[in-house]
Amino acid sequence: MSLKHIMLGLLREPHSGYDIKKRFDQSLRSFWRAELSQIYPMLQKMEQDGLLSSKEGESDIGPPRRVYTRSAKGREELTAWLQNGPTVGTEKIAYLAQVFFLANLNDHDKAIEFMQELRQHMAEWLAQLQAAEENWRSNNPLYPDELPDADFFPQLTLDLGLSKVQANLDWCDRCIERIRARQARG
Amino acid sequence: MSLKHIMLGLLREPHSGYDIKKRFDQSLRSFWRAELSQIYPMLQKMEQDGLLSSKEGESDIGPPRRVYTRSAKGREELTAWLQNGPTVGTEKIAYLAQVFFLANLNDHDKAIEFMQELRQHMAEWLAQLQAAEENWRSNNPLYPDELPDADFFPQLTLDLGLSKVQANLDWCDRCIERIRARQARG
DNA sequence: TTTATCATGTAAATTGTTACATGATTTA
């Protein structure tokens, strides 16, 4: 059950549900996303279970906020998750399933179109990650290896994101070439 | 809703629920997995919805089987899924979330252990993919570019699998080095 | 005769998505 643990990780500093949603969208979206309609009930459940405590937020601006802080039990739960070792083999990648069955289109042109559209998504994603990295680098002279731990480990995930999206992009190009070659052969 | 479409893709030839489970485990597990307890009810629902038809299986061996065939409506549903373009940005990668929060262990040795365990998983996974490819290559002189479409497109997903798992493995090595270097600096 | 594999399901719980509902504050 990762959502709970990710939220515990984000609650290193006190946050509202709305804050947590923003952190998902800004920092985690390459590998996890969550909707507000999942976050708010989960915060309530976690508080019931003693992993969090909450208080009415000191909000300078905007409507009243409920701000959550993780408890000692919450910190233990988080470290237990990390100490149990990596969770692997649970990924679901819908676009790969689609490529697997692309023969069902019975049309190489449509298959190429599909791969080009996928390539476009990957190119945009790569540009976003590169922009994030460039922004980080130019605003922090310690980037990447002298950052404090709380930023260094997140940077590792950005590093992999860049490699992986690049690998996807290169693969799309190979696929398009190979499908074209089949087409040429008839 | 990809499970339905993947099952439609697998039902290019008539299959039982048990057969479908084997195809998930053998060919799709790098990017999708499903349990029998999800497959059987889904087959029933899909038949109700007119995407499949079923009959008592001609089973030479073993207990009676129910064998499903996709209907014209099922084929349309599958091509519609493919024609709607790639589904991206839905992946959840739990081990990356764990790396993101690894600072919470407050212990570089434990972080290195985590990355080594992850590296081990990736090495095993890579070996499996390489074995699958080698097996395929040695049993089929047409591998990879002269295969019929129904095998060529699946081969594309194996190609990406190999690149991606290799990228993960290299990244694990980089991470371990970088954490060690931090440790050395104190 | 025991173990592995074949074969099909149900039940309960958890997790995740989409739609709906409300209202305050800030910026243009």
Place this chain on the structure above:
DNA sequence: TAAATCATGTAACAATTTACATGATAAA
């Protein structure tokens, strides 16, 4: 004053996992 953002939630549905339940056949 209109639109964007801040802020919190509920309801209904869909998807997934884990546990339970059963029994036949094949291979060692």
